Amino acid sequence: MSSEHSEEHEVAKVTDDGLLSEEINKAAFVPIFLMWAVMTVLGVLAGIFLVPHLMPKPYSPEGHDAQLTVQVFTIAAAPVAAFVFALSIYVLFGRRHRGDTPPEDGPPIRNNNRNVIGWLAASTLLVGFLLIWGITEWSVEQSVPPNQLQVNVTGQQWLWTFGYPASGVTSNELVLPVNRPVQFNITSVDVTHGFWPVSMGIQVDANPGQITVIRTTPNKLGKFVVRCSQLCGLNHAYMYAQAKVVSPADYAAWIQQQKSMSSAQALAGGRSNS
Amino acid sequence: MTTTTTAPLLEDTVLGPKAGRLYRHQNIVTGLIGGVVLAFIFWLIGHATLQDNPNWGSDMVVTVTGLGWVLGFNLGMGTFNAIWYWILGHDQTDDDLLYAAGVSQGKRRYWKYCTDHKVVGTQYLVLTLLLFFVGGTLAMMIRTQLLNPHMRFINQQTYNSIVTMHGIIMIVATIIMVSGPWANFIMPIQIGAKDMAFPRLNAMSFWVVASAVPFALGTFFLDGGANAGWTTYAPLSVQDGTAMDFFAFFICTFVVSVTVAGINTIVTILTMRTKGMTMGRLPVFSWGAMIGAALGLYAMPAFLLSMTGMFTDRVVGTSFYVAAGGGAGWLWENTFWIMGHPEVYVILVPPVAAMLEVASTFSRKPVFAYKIVVGAFAAIAGLSILVWAHHMFTTGWAPDLAGPFMLTTELISIPTGVIFLSIVGTLWRGSIWTRLPLYFVFLFVWDFIIGGVTGSYLSDVPADNFFHGNMFVTAHFHYTLLGGAMIAAAAALTYWFPKMTGRMLDEKVGKVAFWIIAISFQVTYIAMFIEGFKGMPRRVANYDPLFASENMWASMGAYSLMIGWLVLLYAVISSWRKGPLAPANPWYAKSLEWQVPTPVPLENFLVEPVVTGDPYGYGESGEAAQHHYFEEGGHGHEGGAH
Numbered sequence: 001m002s003s004e005h006s007e008e009h010e011v012a013k014v015t016d017d018g019l020l021s022e023e024i025n026k027a028a029f030v031p032i033f034l035m036w037a038v039m040t041v042l043g044v045l046a047g048i049f050l051v052p053h054l055m056p057k058p059y060s061p062e063g064h065d066a067q068l069t070v071q072v073f074t075i076a077a078a079p080v081a082a083f084v085f086a087l088s089i090y091v092l093f094g095r096r097h098r099g100d101t102p103p104e105d106g107p108p109i110r111n112n113n114r115n116v117i118g119w120l121a122a123s124t125l126l127v128g129f130l131l132i133w134g135i136t137e138w139s140v141e142q143s144v145p146p147n148q149l150q151v152n153v154t155g156q157q158w159l160w161t162f163g164y165p166a167s168g169v170t171s172n173e174l175v176l177p178v179n180r181p182v183q184f185n186i187t188s189v190d191v192t193h194g195f196w197p198v199s200m201g202i203q204v205d206a207n208p209g210q211i212t213v214i215r216t217t218p219n220k221l222g223k224f225v226v227r228c229s230q231l232c233g234l235n236h237a238y239m240y241a242q243a244k245v246v247s248p249a250d251y252a253a254w255i256q257q258q259k260s261m262s263s264a265q266a267l268a269g270g271r272s273n274s
Numbered sequence: 275m276t277t278t279t280t281a282p283l284l285e286d287t288v289l290g291p292k293a294g295r296l297y298r299h300q301n302i303v304t305g306l307i308g309g310v311v312l313a314f315i316f317w318l319i320g321h322a323t324l325q326d327n328p329n330w331g332s333d334m335v336v337t338v339t340g341l342g343w344v345l346g347f348n349l350g351m352g353t354f355n356a357i358w359y360w361i362l363g364h365d366q367t368d369d370d371l372l373y374a375a376g377v378s379q380g381k382r383r384y385w386k387y388c389t390d391h392k393v394v395g396t397q398y399l400v401l402t403l404l405l406f407f408v409g410g411t412l413a414m415m416i417r418t419q420l421l422n423p424h425m426r427f428i429n430q431q432t433y434n435s436i437v438t439m440h441g442i443i444m445i446v447a448t449i450i451m452v453s454g455p456w457a458n459f460i461m462p463i464q465i466g467a468k469d470m471a472f473p474r475l476n477a478m479s480f481w482v483v484a485s486a487v488p489f490a491l492g493t494f495f496l497d498g499g500a501n502a503g504w505t506t507y508a509p510l511s512v513q514d515g516t517a518m519d520f521f522a523f524f525i526c527t528f529v530v531s532v533t534v535a536g537i538n539t540i541v542t543i544l545t546m547r548t549k550g551m552t553m554g555r556l557p558v559f560s561w562g563a564m565i566g567a568a569l570g571l572y573a574m575p576a577f578l579l580s581m582t583g584m585f586t587d588r589v590v591g592t593s594f595y596v597a598a599g600g601g602a603g604w605l606w607e608n609t610f611w612i613m614g615h616p617e618v619y620v621i622l623v624p625p626v627a628a629m630l631e632v633a634s635t636f637s638r639k640p641v642f643a644y645k646i647v648v649g650a651f652a653a654i655a656g657l658s659i660l661v662w663a664h665h666m667f668t669t670g671w672a673p674d675l676a677g678p679f680m681l682t683t684e685l686i687s688i689p690t691g692v693i694f695l696s697i698v699g700t701l702w703r704g705s706i707w708t709r710l711p712l713y714f715v716f717l718f719v720w721d722f723i724i725g726g727v728t729g730s731y732l733s734d735v736p737a738d739n740f741f742h743g744n745m746f747v748t749a750h751f752h753y754t755l756l757g758g759a760m761i762a763a764a765a766a767l768t769y770w771f772p773k774m775t776g777r778m779l780d781e782k783v784g785k786v787a788f789w790i791i792a793i794s795f796q797v798t799y800i801a802m803f804i805e806g807f808k809g810m811p812r813r814v815a816n817y818d819p820l821f822a823s824e825n826m827w828a829s830m831g832a833y834s835l836m837i838g839w840l841v842l843l844y845a846v847i848s849s850w851r852k853g854p855l856a857p858a859n860p861w862y863a864k865s866l867e868w869q870v871p872t873p874v875p876l877e878n879f880l881v882e883p884v885v886t887g888d889p890y891g892y893g894e895s896g897e898a899a900q901h902h903y904f905e906e907g908g909h910g911h912e913g914g915a916h
């Protein structure tokens with residue numbers, strides 16, 4: 001009995017030591033695959049549902065692009081990240097050893113060309129995909145549509161000013177007509193600011209001595225915030241402006257109202273000067 | 275683990291009564307006195323001659339005073355002694371050199387200009403921990419101000435200066451956290467050298483950076499602090515008060531230190547390897563230290579250049595970055611990020627390489643794909659000098675370069691992926707020995723994957739147009755630099771602690787610290803990712819109530835993260851003072867640093883080691899696995915084989 005037992009033990013030990021890599025890999029396949037599948041599904045679900053839930057509602061095609069990119073990249077990255085996580089978790093819960101002396105050495109696997117080449121090929125493919133995605137989106141965003149509304153944006157410590165050269169109006173509130181392409185011409189009078197209309201997926205710095213240009217087309221009515229995205233001194237945190245996307249009729253009315261207000265102000269200013 | 279030696283230990287050498295000459299009388303106290311005295315003299319001169327200029331008088335006085343401090347401190351420490359002797363035609367005697375290396379001075383040598391690489395490494399470790407403590411405290415102040423949207427803990431200006439100094443102190447600390455302590459203490463032993471190639475320059479690199487630290491702390495007491503963020507974007511930084519002069523001086527001094535240390539590391543590895551230590555057998559950490567140092571030599575001059583330009587813009591009216599004088603902020607942004615992006619890999623490569631040693635030792639397996647992962651480090655270093663403008667996607671500079679920089683940035687994820695392959699491949703089918711250093715390896719894998727994936731969003735221009743300047747970026751680089759590099763450095767610290775201190779680290783307390791760090795880190799920075807997704811800008815002292823709950827979570831996470839690091843610090847300090855004595859090779863590892871006795875004797879090896887294979891022969895039998903490190907007798911080969 002006892003000899004049988006020890007024989008069994010002996011056999012088991014031999015098998016354990018002699019496990020070929022394929023057998024171990026077979027035994028490992030199911031748990032790794034399950035962990036990988038669960039984490040991949042979680043990542044994909046997060047990409048589909050969580051990202052649009054967290055990000056602000058886009059007010060332009062560029063805002064939509066930014067959100068879609070995050071979703072697609074999350075979904076593309078999920079299987080890769082899940083693969084590394086699954087392997088490392090499997091390793092961790094596999095053969096473990098505590099104590100002051102080390103366990104038996106592991107197998108002397110120094111390299112495996114198939115794994116290396118496969119890994120390099122997979123990551124190159126993924127990078128190629130990300131790159132083609134990004135460059136395609138970026139070049140679409142570069143197109144210049146006709147009939148653009150020009151808006152001159154000036155950053156200063158710690159205020160945004162929006163000028164509408166076509167009508168001579170200036171305002172500290174950004175008002176845009178819906179569905180009309182707009183071109184922002186941005187500059188700064190003091191230090192570098194970051195012009196960031198949060199929900200529009202566009203952003204460019206306001207640089208002193210330079211005019212930078214970005215374009216978008218607001219496609220949704222509503223209100224959002226223009227923030228400063230570049231540390232610009234003491235009141236950086238409070239440097240923001242309200243932005244409104246309105247119907248073309250409301251926009252025309254707003255321009256009229258601004259014009260009359262500014263002429264009233266000019267009148268008042270003239271009086272006090274005299 | 276006893277050592278039997280026939281050769282006398284160098285520590286026991288009886289030196290002549292005047293050995294060391296001037297060095298005998300110099301230590302940190304004379305350094306401080308020299309610094310203060312010369313700073314005061316320079317201040318007097320500056321005050322008398324330069325103060326009158328209304329435009330730059332005070333800036334110049336501050337700068338001249340700083341110069342006096344650095345020179346005086348290093349004169350007092352003895353940094354320049356050897357040069358004086360050389361100029362005067364007196365060669366130093368053997369006794370002088372042994373004295374400078376710390377012979378017969380006991381613990382006092384840690385407070386002196388000591389040329390022993392192990393002393394320098396220990397000094398660097400203490401300085402790094404100190405900087406992390408300061409940087410962490412500043413982070414707690416930031417998180418307290420951001421605890422809720424109505425917080426009035428500190429005012430705007432203080433907040434900006436704290437954000438600035440938290441950033442730069444952490445950057446400086448992470449640059450030196452592995453290349454300082456471990457590339458100095460461990461690397462020369464790993465390659466079988468008696469010391470670094472240039473021991474005096476080695477001591478200089480430490481004392482120069484140590485003399486720079488007071489500038490960083492001094493910014494808080496000058497003119498309301500440095501307020502332009504650690505990136506000190508010009509022209510905002512040109513506008514700033516005199517604290518910015520100290521900031522620029524801090525960086526320029528630091529660059530001198532990193533450059534000297536980098537050259538030393540590279541020359542040591544290229545020229546000081548022992549018999550049989552071919553480049554193909556070089557331990558992976560030494561490779562990482564060398565590649566990181568080489569990349570630093572590329573990056574740091576750009577830092578010096580950009581800072582000097584900003585400084586002259588401020589002080590003598592040049593206008594490199596001032597639009598009104600024909601300059602451009604874009605010039606600053608380019609020169610700064612030409613430094614800034616390689617620099618994150620200067621931070622990352624050495625700790626990751628150290629972590630591969632840890633993974634190998636605690637899975638009892640060779641480093642997987644050794645040559646390929648070394649190639650990946652080199653590829654990362656090469657590519658990283660071509661990615662800088664991804665920090666400038668939204669600046670409006672050269673929009674046509676968006677595509678090429680997207681390409682280089684995304685390409686770098688291929689060699690970075692190889693690092694994961696190597697770690698997981700090393701652990702795969704390994705005999706996992708669950709000691710504290712290995713815990714950090716697993717945490718690194720988790721954190722750095724998240725850091726890498728979120729980095730891919732930022733590499734994409736349309737997505738970056740939403741995320742730039744937003745808390746998402748803050749969360750991303752904390753996942754890579756804190757969750758990645760610093761966690762890898764914690765693996766290195768806990769791994770080499772017994773060799774450096776001669777004592778075992780308290781693993782029970784260490785594991786408590788590990789779990790606090792691991793969990794609260796996720797809470798803090800996942801909350802910050804959510805803030806970023808929702809559109810909260812970075813570096814703001816107050817915010818929309820829209821972001822209130824995420825900020826509360828981030829602050830709570832940050833507090834417990836700090837507690838976790840403090841618990842680890844407690845474990846380090848208490849074990850260093852009275853932990854159980856460590857055997858020479860507690861991990862039964864095969865690389866050379868574990869084959870010498872603990873504490874390591876002055877010139878490391880009593881018999882010159884001869885190397886016959888790489889140090890990863892786990893599970894291999896026969897000649898190659900045994901590594902006849904020591905030609906004969908000596909005190910060879912303890913533990914290791916079993």
